Amino acid sequence: MKIAILPGDGIGPEVTEQARRVLDALDLPKLTIWEGDVGGIAYKRHGHPLPQETLEMARAADAVLFGAVGDPDCDDLPREHRPEQAILGLRSELGLFANLRPAAGYPGLEDMSSLRPEIARGIDLLVVRELNGDVYFGDKGERSSDGGREGWDAMSYNEAEVRRIAHTGFQAAQKRRGRLTSVDKANVLETSRIWRETVIEVAKEYPDVELDHMYVDNAAMQMVRSPGQFDVILTGNLFGDILSDQASACVGSIGLLASASMGERQTDFGTFGLYEPIHGSAPDIAGQGKANPIAAILSLAMLLRHSLGRENEAGRIERAVAKVVASDVRGADLGGTASTSEIGDAVLRQMTALA
Ligand code: ATP
Ligand code: MG
Numbered sequence: 001m002k003i004a005i006l007p008g009d010g011i012g013p014e015v016t017e018q019a020r021r022v023l024d025a026l027d028l029p030k031l032t033i034w035e036g037d038v039g040g041i042a043y044k045r046h047g048h049p050l051p052q053e054t055l056e057m058a059r060a061a062d063a064v065l066f067g068a069v070g071d072p073d074c075d076d077l078p079r080e081h082r083p084e085q086a087i088l089g090l091r092s093e094l095g096l097f098a099n100l101r102p103a104a105g106y107p108g109l110e111d112m113s114s115l116r117p118e119i120a121r122g123i124d125l126l127v128v129r130e131l132n133g134d135v136y137f138g139d140k141g142e143r144s145s146d147g148g149r150e151g152w153d154a155m156s157y158n159e160a161e162v163r164r165i166a167h168t169g170f171q172a173a174q175k176r177r178g179r180l181t182s183v184d185k186a187n188v189l190e191t192s193r194i195w196r197e198t199v200i201e202v203a204k205e206y207p208d209v210e211l212d213h214m215y216v217d218n219a220a221m222q223m224v225r226s227p228g229q230f231d232v233i234l235t236g237n238l239f240g241d242i243l244s245d246q247a248s249a250c251v252g253s254i255g256l257l258a259s260a261s262m263g264e265r266q267t268d269f270g271t272f273g274l275y276e277p278i279h280g281s282a283p284d285i286a287g288q289g290k291a292n293p294i295a296a297i298l299s300l301a302m303l304l305r306h307s308l309g310r311e312n313e314a315g316r317i318e319r320a321v322a323k324v325v326a327s328d329v330r331g332a333d334l335g336g337t338a339s340t341s342e343i344g345d346a347v348l349r350q351m352t353a354l355a
Contacts, residue, residue, distance in 0.1 A: 001269060001308055002032045004061035006054065008039040009083055010281025011291035011340075012067025018293035018344030019065060019300040025348055026304075026313050034061065038090075039083035039281070040071025049074075049086035055093055062267040063307035064090070064274040065300060070281035083281075091131050095263035096274055097161070098168040099129040099240065100302075103247035103257055108326030112252035112334050115224060122228025123250055128172055129240025130165040131261060133157050134191070136237050157191045157236065162198040168262070169234035170206040179210045179231035183219045183239055195236065220246060244278055253333040254279045255292025256325070258299040260306055269309040275299040285332075289339040292331040294321055297347055320350035 005020060007013035023033070036054040043049045049069065058064045069083040079085065090096070105113070105123040113120035138154030166182075173180040182199045184192035196213055203211045214222065216239045222229065223243065227250050233243060248254040257278045265272040277295030285291055298321060305314035329346040330336025338346070 001028065001030055002034065002061045003063050003065060003303070003308075004034045004036060004057045005065045006036050006038040006058070006067065008067040008069040008086075008281065009041055009071045010068055010283050010286040011279075012039070012069065012281055014286070014289070014291050014340050015277060015293040015296035016065060016067040018340060018347070019296040021344055022297050022317060022347060022351065023300055025351060028308075028310070028313070038066070038086045039069030040074045042086065043071075043074060043077070043081055043083065049081060049083045050089040050093075054086075055090070058090060058094060058274070062269060062272060063303045064094075065296075065303055066090075066274055066276035067296065068277065068279065068281040070283065072283050087276075088136060090274060091261060092137070094272070094274065095265065096261040097130060097132040098165055098262045099127075099131045100168075100172065100260045100262065101127040101129060101240075101244040101247070101257060101278055103127070103244070103251050105251055106256075106322060106325045109252045109334070114249045115227070119226065119228070120250060120252075122226070123247070125227065125230040125233060125247065126172055126176065127233045127235065127240055127244045127247060128165065128169040129244065130157075130161065130236050132237075133161045134237030155189065155191050155238075157195055159194060159198050162195050163202055166199050166202040166234060167205075169232055170202065170209050173209045173232040174206065177231040178208060180212075181219070181230055181233050182211065182213050183216050183233055183235040183243065184213065185216050185239075186213070187215060191236070199234065216243070219243060223247060223250065248278060253292060253331075254295070255331060255333045256294050256298070258295050258302050260299075260302045262306065267307060270305075270307045273303065273307045275303040275307075289341065290332045291340050292333050293340050293344055294325065294331075294347075297321060297344075316351060316354050317347075319354055320347050323350045323353075 007016040110117035135153040140153040186192040261274040301314040301317040304310035
């Protein structure tokens with residue numbers, strides 16, 4: 001088993017360090033761990049945010065544990081040298097087209113949700129976000145116009161792209177509560193019309209899954225009004241980015257939510273994937289020990305489950321995290337004073353208790 005850890009920028013190294021401690025404590029046999037540079041730190045050291053060496057390391061691994069990229073020092077660089085290009089490059093080079101973002105309410109954390117406690121308690125959803133298409137990868141640029149500089153970003157989806165992610169969504173729904181909400185903006189966008197028609201086509205293969213469709217504006221409203229109605233939300237790259245940050249605020253903090261990016265490649269133990277917190281590099285709190293490492297630790301749990309076939313260890317980490325989240329050990333994002341490493345300590349203590 002080989003894991004590539006790419007800590008990246010800002011709070012990335014701080015939170016992945018805690019995930020690494022948890023991984024080390026599991027003492028898994030025959031595990032090789034590599035570490036590589038990615039993002040702004042990679043640009044500074046190697047002249048490129050995604051060095052060839054890092055890409056090869058990720059390719060050779062069974063799974064990648066990713067921190068975050070983004071560095072204010074790099075804001076003025078040409079686009080191809082900006083840290084964010086590294087994660088976009090990894091996703092497309094590694095064929096990772098499906099981003100799974102679970103969001104579930106924690107007992108004992110309702111006071112931190114942006115929602116009323118009785119509503120927060122009902123959240124248990126999974127955002128399945130398409131990762132390889134949409135405005136992120138479409139033709140883009142800047143030109144001059146009568147109104148001054150004009151930027152454009154082309155949004156596109158073809159049927160094959162939608163079909164592929166739709167299968168992921170339906171299969172996830174089958175393993176959960178059997179409900180899938182496809183989110184689009186089919187009343188105004190051509191991409192969304194293709195999206196919706198294709199999802200309806202794919203649905204025929206999953207008669208056991210109950211499908212409905214929602215416009216993204218309505219979905220955003222429904223998520224804060226009654227999130228308990230959602231099981232799996234299937235959506236495109238841009239809408240998925242926005243809705244999953246929103247889901248994190250409904251749960252309590254962006255520092256709690258993990259994600260898995262999957263493709264089709266199988267490893268000896270499961271499906272190859274890249275795992276990362278949904279949050280970014282958070283330069284505003286970097287280097288202060290204030291970052292909540294739970295999202296990174298839960299990303300490790302997803303990695304163990306999906307790529308390494310280690311369900312027992314994944315479950316143990318998740319149970320330990322649930323205990324810590326319900327305890328008075330809280331980071332600044334949850335109104336507490338615990339530091340990044342103190343939260344890591346608490347998770348390790350709970351894991352020992354559960355062993
Ligand atoms: P990206 O574009 O990479 O998603 P972003 O601009 O959305 O980044 P984040 O880096 O996710 O921004 O940070 C958003 C806010 O959430 C910041 O105020 C940051 O301090 C806070 N935040 C993010 N992650 C954590 C964490 N793990 N613990 C505590 N606060 C966090
Ligand atoms: Mg963000």
